[in-house]
Amino acid sequence: MDSLLTNYISPYYIKIFTLVGIYIIIALGLNFISGVTGQLSFGHAAFVSIGAYTAAILTTRLQLPFLPSLLVGGLLAAVVGILLGFPILRLTGDYLGIATLGFGEIVIVVFQNMDITGGTIGLSGIAKNTSLSLVVLVVIFTIWSMYRLENSRFGRALMAIREDEIAANVMGINITAYKIQAFGIGTFFAGIGGGLYAHMIQYLNPTDFGFSRSFEYLTFVVLGGLGSIPGTILGTTVLTLAPEFLRFVAEYRMMIYGALMVIMMIFRPRGLLGGVNLSKKIRALKNKKKTTIPSDAR
Amino acid sequence: MSELLKIDNVTINFGGLTAVDSLNMTLTEGNIRALIGPNGAGKSTIFNLVTGIYTPSKGRIIFRGQIINKLPPHKITGRGIARTFQNIRLFSELSVIDNVKIGYHCRSRGSFIDALLRSPAIKREEAHTHERALTCLALMELADKAEEVAGNLSYGEQRRLEIARALATNPALLCLDEPAAGMNPIEKEKLANIIRKIKEMGITIFLVEHDMKFVMNLAEKVTVLDYGKIIASGTPAEVQRNPAVIEAYLGKEVV
Numbered sequence: 001m002d003s004l005l006t007n008y009i010s011p012y013y014i015k016i017f018t019l020v021g022i023y024i025i026i027a028l029g030l031n032f033i034s035g036v037t038g039q040l041s042f043g044h045a046a047f048v049s050i051g052a053y054t055a056a057i058l059t060t061r062l063q064l065p066f067l068p069s070l071l072v073g074g075l076l077a078a079v080v081g082i083l084l085g086f087p088i089l090r091l092t093g094d095y096l097g098i099a100t101l102g103f104g105e106i107v108i109v110v111f112q113n114m115d116i117t118g119g120t121i122g123l124s125g126i127a128k129n130t131s132l133s134l135v136v137l138v139v140i141f142t143i144w145s146m147y148r149l150e151n152s153r154f155g156r157a158l159m160a161i162r163e164d165e166i167a168a169n170v171m172g173i174n175i176t177a178y179k180i181q182a183f184g185i186g187t188f189f190a191g192i193g194g195g196l197y198a199h200m201i202q203y204l205n206p207t208d209f210g211f212s213r214s215f216e217y218l219t220f221v222v223l224g225g226l227g228s229i230p231g232t233i234l235g236t237t238v239l240t241l242a243p244e245f246l247r248f249v250a251e252y253r254m255m256i257y258g259a260l261m262v263i264m265m266i267f268r269p270r271g272l273l274g275g276v277n278l279s280k281k282i283r284a285l286k287n288k289k290k291t292t293i294p295s296d297a298r
Numbered sequence: 299m300s301e302l303l304k305i306d307n308v309t310i311n312f313g314g315l316t317a318v319d320s321l322n323m324t325l326t327e328g329n330i331r332a333l334i335g336p337n338g339a340g341k342s343t344i345f346n347l348v349t350g351i352y353t354p355s356k357g358r359i360i361f362r363g364q365i366i367n368k369l370p371p372h373k374i375t376g377r378g379i380a381r382t383f384q385n386i387r388l389f390s391e392l393s394v395i396d397n398v399k400i401g402y403h404c405r406s407r408g409s410f411i412d413a414l415l416r417s418p419a420i421k422r423e424e425a426h427t428h429e430r431a432l433t434c435l436a437l438m439e440l441a442d443k444a445e446e447v448a449g450n451l452s453y454g455e456q457r458r459l460e461i462a463r464a465l466a467t468n469p470a471l472l473c474l475d476e477p478a479a480g481m482n483p484i485e486k487e488k489l490a491n492i493i494r495k496i497k498e499m500g501i502t503i504f505l506v507e508h509d510m511k512f513v514m515n516l517a518e519k520v521t522v523l524d525y526g527k528i529i530a531s532g533t534p535a536e537v538q539r540n541p542a543v544i545e546a547y548l549g550k551e552v553v
Contacts, residue, residue: 145414152413152420153399153406153427156392160400163389170349172375172404172467181410 005132014132015200020240021135022196025142027220027236028229029189034218035227036150037182038162039089040097043104044190044217049209050077050107051191052198053117056126059199061116066129070195077191078184085180092165104214111206122205123198130200138196142189146229149185158182162227212254219257222264225271234273302327302502303379303471308347308357308367317343319526320357325471330493330503332513332534335523336546341506342384344523345473348504349381350374362470376404380469382460384476384506390449394440394459397448398431401466431466438462438492454485458492465496472496473504478512490516514538522546 005014030044055073058064088099111117118124149155157178160168169175198204216239224235239257243250264271303325310318318340325331333341346352348359350371359367366374380401389397406427412420435441438458443451448459457477464472474493478486486509493516497503507513513520514534522530522543530540537543 148416149410149413152410152416153403153408153424154410154413156396156400157403159392159396160389160403163391164387166351166371167383167387167389168400169371170351170375170381171400171463172372173400174370174372185410 016241016244018130018132018135018200020237021132021139022130022193022200023217023220023236023240024139024233025135025196026190026193027217027232028142028146029186029193030217031186031221031227031229031232032146032149032189033183033186035221035225035232036155036162037158037179037186039179039183040093041100041183041186042097042211042214042218043100043102043107044186045209045211045213046104046107047077047081047187047190048194048197048213048217049111049204049206050080051194052204052209053111053123053194054191055195056123056198056204057116059129060123060126066127066199070192070199073195074188074191077194078188081187081190082180082184085183089176089179089183101211101214104209104211108206108210111209117204117206120206122203124203126198126202126204128199128202130196135196138192142192143229143233150229154178154181159227216257219261222271223260225273228271228273231271231273235271300327301325302362303348303504304358304360305344305348306358306360308354308359310343310347310352311355317526318347318354321526321528323521323528325502325504326519327470327502328497328500329519330497330505330517332505332507332517332520333523334507334510334513334520339523340526341523342475343526345381345475345504345506348374348473349379372404375467375469378468378470379473380464380467380471381473382457382464382475382477384479386453386456386460388448388456388459388463390447392448393444394446394448394451395428395431395435395444397459398434398463398466399427401434401463402427402430402468405468434462434465437465437495454481457481458489461492461496465501469501471502471504473506475506476508477505478507478509486512 026044026048030041033039033041051073054076055069058069058072059066084103088096091099112120157168157173160171160173161175161178165175220236220239221232222235223239224233225231243253249256301324305321305323308318308321309316321344333344335341343352347354347367350366350369350373354367358365361377361379364377366377369377389400406423408420408423432441432444435444438461440455440458440462443455448456451459461474461477477493478489481489490512493503505513505517517534519532520534520537521528522537522540524546529546530537530543532540
């Protein structure tokens, strides 16, 4: 499929679009944790690294096929996310953020000191298994899952927790259990994204998954709109493409990310598409066309 | 009429402060019971104890013959106790109907796997939840606001939405924490009628209120609390005549 595409698009663009897709998968995972459920995570890149290393080790050292390795990487990231969730998801707000930050740093140190991961030298010789078409399929699956999860009893419970934990609890929601499940789902997608990333870049180094990367993912989500699926996709696309096409952006990337965060918090704290419910907007438009009631004098 | 809720010798301390002191109280099924008292008397604390937000330092809380004071709030809701909050706690960025649907959470089952698979059974459950939410909204005269964002409702509407959300949990006991606070006389009268309607549905009502007049016209039995202790209990007329109550509470108004 991709070889067919190369007739029309240069390999450089294919690489960029693949990367955008992978980042969308990862960012949607983070959006599920921070945007939908309202649990601040500064350690998302750590879960990406768990998925990346797991899948890469399985394919390089154990010669396992790519797709099952990818799935195992996602599942292991989810398991670690759930195990971490038990103690830390009792924390709220800033405290949770600090705990996830600490966890992210621990993961890097662990990978730097393990033999199987190649330590500080990194892990190389990973086969190039990730194709644009596969990434597109996974992106579609991720968006579909997110949409269904959000529009269900399960999703409503998560949003209730984001809005008011005490009220959610009194409405019969076991908040810790739901937060942990949300964390597990979000970290699963981080792990899947990590596995795809590993088999695209073909070389892993622990420092590629540090705090600054976690912060980048958070910027993707916040720019587009916390809790919004189209917003997350937009934010990720813009912020991934901008450094590629605008050289000056690449040089000052982290500075621009930081400045963007400040500007967004002042002018649009809910993100570009935050608070915009597209499906509802479309429904409202359709209704307006059907019924031509004059607008009330408000 | 049988006994629904029994607060048996319950005490709670916050550090050195005893907010509720050896309290005994029994709620009869199908009644409207009011709890009144000056600010800081411990009324809301009692609600927090009954709904599991606080655990008593001493004593037991028995609901339908079972001890519930060691259960977390979400399990207590499952047993059939629902509440509203003194300072409105809605899910303000969600739609009105989603707020009420969340109230039905404890009576439905769909897990995250169900959310992904959307089996016919789950679609039916979702449809039933929707219907149930609309019924509760209609009862609170909010059906036309279903798609609005909860935070955009007027103050009185938000108070009614809280009751609709609590009703969606299908409770046997409904605890209303100052439901009439900030309402004008017309809204209050409307609310009193709604509370009577809820009572007729067979739901027992436990009411904390500041407004004496509102309570006197509504409750079968009134309990007066001061400094975490019961100082009087009886019919509204009895309580109004009680000298201890006049001193602690009404005294300020009678002057």
